[in-house]
Amino acid sequence: MHYQKYSKGYYMPPEIDLEWAKKDAPDHAPVWCSVDLRDGNQSLVIPMSLDEKLEFYRTLLKVGFKEIEVGFPAASDTEYEFLRRLVEDDLIPDDVTIQVLTQAREHIIRKTFDALKGVKNAIVHVYNSTSVAQREQVFKKSKDEIKQMAVDGAKLLRELTEEAGAGYRFEYSPESFTGTEPEYALEVCNAVLDVWKPTPDRKAIINLPVTVEMSLPHVYGMQIAYMNKHLKYRDAVLLSIHPHNDRGCGVADTEMGILAGADRVEGTLFGNGERTGNVDIITVAMNLFALGIDPKLDFSNMPALCEMYERVTRMHVSPRQPYAGELVFAAFSGSHQDAIAKGMKWKEEKNPDKWTLPYLYIDPKDVGREYDGDVIRINSQSGKGGVGFIMEQKYGIDMPKKMREDFGYCVKGVSDHKHKELMPDELYQIFQREYVNVDTPYKLDDFLLKKEPDGSRKGTVDIFVNGKQRTFVAKGNGRLDAVSNALQENLGISYKDLTYSEHALELGQSSRAIAYIGIVAEGGHVTWGAGMDTDIITASIQALVSAIDRMQMGK
Structure with missing residues (x-):
């Protein structure tokens, strides 16, 4: 393990503002932009077909996304045709904005505009990389030359938009922001804004991506706070973030970025994306939901969402994926089951207006899960509380407390011997066989x-x-x-x-x-x-x- 070969690849901002860290939560949800159909799709082993992308797109609309990045139209015929299909089949609602990605290169931008003909609301997202590593190793250009690339792309976007007579909005990303000196990233972004001269009724988007996650999340928060404070035209700018998950901290980066001033989040469902993935919008949104904040997205049928996602992407939702995984509400431990069962009974008796049950951060029913099949799961680690809960909830069998304990040991022995989880109908069969109307001898x-x-x-x-x-x-x-x-x-x-x-x-x-x-x-x-x-x-x-x-x- 040659740890000596590594050093910090990120840069602290020239001034540190930690006022944002004193907040305990945001007071509202950010603007959400799904990049599943572009960033997510390009990272798949087998990219989605046109029909699969259409199904995914319709699901995003149903969930409530109002901004959807549909692709990189200049990258391939499939990407181009998908956008044209949305336009020609009138599949873009009036309140939904389509986003397209393009590099800051003239022929690519022109093909992108061809694909956008007929789109009512669009964001054209242009980017170029600004990090030290990319400047030195890939482009071999100076800071001024890299900034000029961004400015030239911004000018061309403005000119082509005026030429098309369209009211497209603009987005700029200093790609690999996390490996860029914050004061230089600010210089580039402000130069782009000087070209666009956004107004409050036609805001520009400055997107600060965690293209590669390099630091602890609070460092990213400080970088966002610095940009938030010093960006020009701030009342006419939506400050956006696009975290990846290389260090496994994508959700933390996003939450700290929001606290530090970000207005908008780009991400994917279940965190699909290159390398370790993008930030999982479901987790961030549901974290807000669990704090009593309206996330403005509807994840009330998580099983159906998981089924669609796995089928069209050929990816898998981890059983421990927050809020969505098959096992995230499951309690196998006897003590956990007992606490949950008692909490359920307390809830029935007290009928509180807030959710406070032991071990269940949110009500599983809010995401389409059931108590008896998803929460209390029975194996050799289970106890009387969980077994009794299943029997009572599923079959109306309310055994005396001491009998529950006896039956719990009986079930534990069967599960241990079979080395498997037992389903509710198996519990019922064991109960019938072992306890009910026994006739021998x-x-x-x-x-x-x-x-x-x-x-x-x-x-x-x-x-x-x-x-x-x-x-x-x-x-x-x-x-x-x-x-x-x-x-x-x-x-x-x-x-x-x-x-x-x-x-x-x-x-x-x-x-x-x-x-x-x-x-x-x-x-x-x-x-x-x-x-x-x-x-x-x-x-x-x-x-x-x-x-x-x-x-x-x-x-």
């Missing part, structure tokens, strides 16, 4: 309960013992006590402290009832059983027989 056939003159109950129980039918009779203080006595006295078994609860089954099964019984054998071990039937008394006796059967099997 004893199987209930029928019973009769009769009230005696002294107020006691007499229970007659018909039961199969190892396949042979037997009839037992005994008295007790109540119905269940009478049946319990009949079984203990005639089967030669003993238990105490019978625990009982019951409830109707809901969620489409309201005609049935379920009963739970726990019995304590010698030594203090509690064995649980459950019974289901349309008659609650039958369900109760089935639960008792199930508990006895499970005790006999050593469970």
Whole structure:
């Protein structure tokens, strides 16, 4: 690991302003510009086809983007034809602005303008690289020569726009801004603005890209603050940022850039882009959402968005991708599940007006996810809280607290043995198989309960013992006590402290009832059983027989 070969490739601004760092959050969302169809598309192993780009474009409109960079029309026939298809098929809403990218070279700019014919609202984005490395190694030009390239491109944009009689807006990027001396980047940007002379009713965009991420995010914030303070025509300029993610800090760069004065953000869905990608607009927007700030973008159906994205780009959304990944709301840990389940119950009881649940930063339903399938997930790490939550939410089965613990250990053992996650229907099958209406070695056939003159109950129980039918009779203080006595006295078994609860089954099964019984054998071990039937008394006796059967099997 030859760390000595590396040094800082960025430049601190000549003056440091940290006032922006005292803010705890923005007070509104920035202007969003999607660059999925250009920056994102050019980084794909297999770029999107025309039809795939159209589907992606329509999705961006549905999400709510008002500025969309559709491509580099001079770069290829596909890029050119895509823009013409949008124009000729009237696919650009009046409130949406199309952005196109071009290098500051005459023939490229002219072809770009040809592609724009008929577009009502457009941003023409011109750029040239200004970094020390690019100046010295690629262009081999001086600072003045690089600045002149930018000025010449700006002049040509203005002339061609006037020639076309169009009201296009202009955007300039000093590409590789993060490797450029901030005072030189300012000089170049102000020279471009002097050509365009923007006004508040026709603003220019100065875009400061993190073409390659080189510094800690607060350094980028200070660079943006410096530019924000010293740009000319500031009331007529939208200060834009375009972070990449080479250091894994694209979201942090963006958030600090916004605090430091940026008005606009260019990025992509899920952070697709060259090398480690662009900033993920979904994460930045949803971070605002989670602070109670309207992001002005609609991500309420995240599963559908993920499906479209993966299909047309052939990329994959990580299971841990913030807000969007399959597992980002999932809790496998028993303690986490227990806290979430208790939080859900507290929410139902208190009905608070703000979201504050443990471990769930936002309500999963706000992005189209469900509690029982996406939040509580069951494997060998899970506990009684999560298992009980699934059974209650999905099947209406509300076990006593101690029985939940017993069932939790049962499920844990199955998952550990199979070495896999268990789906809700598998939990239900385990519950039915292990606890409900168990019939080995004893199987209930029928019973009769009769009230005696002294107020006691007499229970007659018909039961199969190892396949042979037997009839037992005994008295007790109540119905269940009478049946319990009949079984203990005639089967030669003993238990105490019978625990009982019951409830109707809901969620489409309201005609049935379920009963739970726990019995304590010698030594203090509690064995649980459950019974289901349309008659609650039958369900109760089935639960008792199930508990006895499970005790006999050593469970």
